[in-house]
Amino acid sequence: MAITERHEENITGLHVCVDCAAVIANGDWEQIDDYDKYDIRQGLARTSGGYWVLDCGENEENDIDFSTTPCDCCRRKWAGARHGASILDALFS
Numbered sequence: 001m002a003i004t005e006r007h008e009e010n011i012t013g014l015h016v017c018v019d020c021a022a023v024i025a026n027g028d029w030e031q032i033d034d035y036d037k038y039d040i041r042q043g044l045a046r047t048s049g050g051y052w053v054l055d056c057g058e059n060e061e062n063d064i065d066f067s068t069t070p071c072d073c074c075r076r077k078w079a080g081a082r083h084g085a086s087i088l089d090a091l092f093s
């Protein structure tokens with residue numbers, strides 16, 4: 001019988017909108033209306049067992065001033081700034 005070993009990997013190169021960035025960085029939900037909170041909570045739950053972090057330090061060059069690409073977390077399509085982000089310790093098998 002084959003045993004599949006699970007291992008953890010970081011998922012890097014993601015880009016999140018300013019709303020998701022505020023929640024990931026500070027847990028700040030204040031400026032977000034209830035409808036958008038649902039999308040963000042769904043996005044935060046897509047971690048494969050890991051957790052979201054914003055890129056910082058030398059990785060801040062992953063930030064984008066303006067993008068029309070959907071946010072990698074909440075998947076909303078609002079154009080605007082995107083912050084570099086990663087999911088750490090995601091589980092794979």
Ligand SMILES: [Zn+2]
Pocket residue numbers: 016017018019020021040043071072073074075076
């Ligand atoms: Zn978002």
